[in-house]
Amino acid sequence: MTLMKRIKFSLVLVFACLLAPLAHAAALPDFTELVEEASPAVVNISTVQKQDGGRISTPFGQFHGPNGEDIPEIFRHFFRDMPQFRERPHKAPQSLGSGFIISRDGFILTNHHVIKDADQIMVRLNDRRELEAQVVGSDQRTDVALLKIDADNLPVVRLGQSDELKVGEWVLAIGSPFGFDHSVTAGIVSATERALANENYVPFIQTDVAINPGNSGGPLFNLEGEVVGINSQIYTRSGGFMGLSFAIPIDVALEVSEQLKGQGFVERGWLGVIIQEVNRDLAESFGLRKPAGALIAKVLPDSPAGAAGLQEGDIILSFNDHAVTLSSDLPPLVGRVKPGETAEVEVIRQGRRQTIDVTIGRLPDENVQAAVPAEEPVETSRLGLVVAPLPEELQEKWNLRSGVIVERVEEGAGARAGLSRGDVITMLNGERVETLEQFKRIVADLPDKRSVPVRIVRRGSPLFIALKPN
Template sequence: MNRLLKHLSMVVISTFMMVSMLSHAASLPDFTELVDEASPAVVNISTEQTITTKTANQNGQQFGPNSEELNEFFKHFFGQQPFGQQAPQQGQRSSLGSGFIISHDGYVLTNNHVIDGADVIHVRLSDRREYLAELVGTDPRTDLALLKIDAEDLPIVKMGDSDKLKPGQWVLAIGSPFGFDYTVTAGIVSATGRNLPSDSYVPFIQTDVAINPGNSGGPLFNLDGEVIGINSQIYTRSGGFMGVSFAIPSKVAMSVADQLKNEGKVSRAWLGVLIQDVSNDLAESFGLDRSNGALISRVLPDSPAEKAGLKPGDIIMMFNGENIEHSGELPYVVGQLKAGDKVDAKVYRDGKEQTINVSLDERPSDPKVLAQSQQDQNRLGMIVGEVPADMAKEFDIEGGVVIEQIIGGTAARNGLQQGDVITMLNGKRVEGVSDFTATAKDIPNGRSVPMRVIRQGYPMFIPFKIIE
């Protein structure tokens, strides 16, 4: 009887385990149909680039552009290169990536870094047809490029709405990692709206899909077979996949592709502020219930923000109807608008909210460079801004400017650091950025002048000398 009971128990347990395994297997998605339908519109992209390498003489000295006069001397009088030097060598550099077809007449979307600097771009389809591609346009800020091949009636991908994507959803990538064409990898969405330091205009989709070199520019699909992202970056310490991948949302990609196709370039609006996150301590110091919004640390001169009356210390809570929870969200929201757009900015100032109307301008080629050049004219090798209200309150500072970035050797040589507050220069009190810039213009070269600096609450004078 006991043996029978044991046998029945084993049968029940085995049956339960089999049902559980079958149930688990049934809950996993089957990607075969998706891959069959989507693969024909995924392409392999390879490039060729001619590079010129410098050569060295027998002592290992490099001969490059700086030795042009010496080269001309030897060639003119002796008809040869300098002793021990060979002519610069030309070679071919190739790169490999992925892409996908977005129109029946041959428009292909990929990453900018896949084709950057290429002399020749090859696009190969799944049926092994190969075409030379024309570069329609690029947008390095979002790392996107639009290509055109001379073909008709091509298969295309279905584009999806990346705004509907949620963490935990299944996604699938098709690409050419390490040159292995049409490799399929799958995973889930780990997070959305990721802001990376190098890409302030892209709210990346983070996934755990295995992405490696060669996957760049390839599509990321949802379970409906729609492209909801373009695989672009990985986080790695080894050069290979480590479980963290980033894709450009399809909404961003198609907006860029449309502008490149119709106008040949991408235009973005510009606000003209430097911003930072609102920490818990900052939120408390400003009187906010919680940490949210984008804190303005500096308003750039002659910018839309300055014209609208925005000030350092303002916290942007909402922009053009979009809530701003983190500072990294603001550049993306602004970047989706166009020059001339008039929008409302809800800001928190002096303990209460108010709405300020802003008329946006065309984004300069590089606002950071503009800001740097305006401040760099003072020859001090630093970018300065107004002292944030919380810092002024904490260290009891009146006026002054805070060093936001060390950009040259002069400031570094004199021992200045990011975060130092300058309250006096060459015997004159510094009330703000305009005072600092005006005073700095009169500093003579090669002679030390006194500078009063507050570092972490401790004031001190240092001798400051400009050597050019």
């Protein structure tokens, strides 16, 4: 290589090294304009909330010493049970969370848990004005609340479409973590349609945006400056941010807010089934190539599902042309259908696919079931189970029409499948168990070394498990 070529090659390397950081910087988003445009419509929300005896509930559980001094968080558990260090009665607003203005005449979206049980709600605007807010409506199931303040010509956010979000996309949050107004944090979408325990009606957006107490109810923006979610929950072991944050999709929040605005409460569709996940063993027992769908463990009495002919043991594969991959996919799909409308439900029943039209009902309030085991005479089966006829009191208590109760579990297939004393077997290998004699016949006809589905009722709750006879 000649000297000139070496010089040129060296210059190319130098320029490449200089341009690499610039290219990397250019690839990162600039949030400054977005924040400047959106911040005026983000508000701080604080409440006064009395408890019994005039005590005040605060978001951070603030305690006070005998002279009114604050006790640091690290010491609170030492003083919690000492009378002189208990919370002192007082009435002062405590910063709870955030919200955002969606209309120029003062409608504000936030979380239900931010304003729950509040005696007074104060909204602090970007221009430092503080106005009292009224609750238009609040929905605990989706954790969405709609507030109204008496003001005009307010700045508003631009609303986007959460169903267009993609994993890996940049998002930004504005809120008041720990009371620090208009704090901005950014990250990416980690997942969409994420199901959380006890949150059946919200397909959450998961992000790694830093969210802490006080961010609740604040907006989640995409790079276009549009609100795509309401920051609602975090997963934490420390009480602070750990990289797992969850937002309510704005599409869901707007549907809820429209109902709250129109009638003050939310109506949801109801199918009337108890469902469970289809794992690998259950998929094999039902003859599926892979785990998928929502397995119907129980059809509730007087339900839309029962009226339409859905049965226990059906596996729902799609609802209104939306695929049901996980059982958690189904409740949000059903909940968004208006009561009285007809939905198409595709199921697989005994290996055959079929579509059933269901007239969706209105979701009732709470359904609670409880249980106690029973004891009766014994019968032994090939599965290592000692079973007995189902007592009448359990039939009434758990609304069971038939079945046999497990009195004892010995070594064998039943023990390996996880059956336990007090379980009621109501269906075995697709056949409903009516009598003890019929149960023994079904067991005798079971195939060897292949999983079969068993429907049981355990402490009042229905459940399918996979059982593999010897």
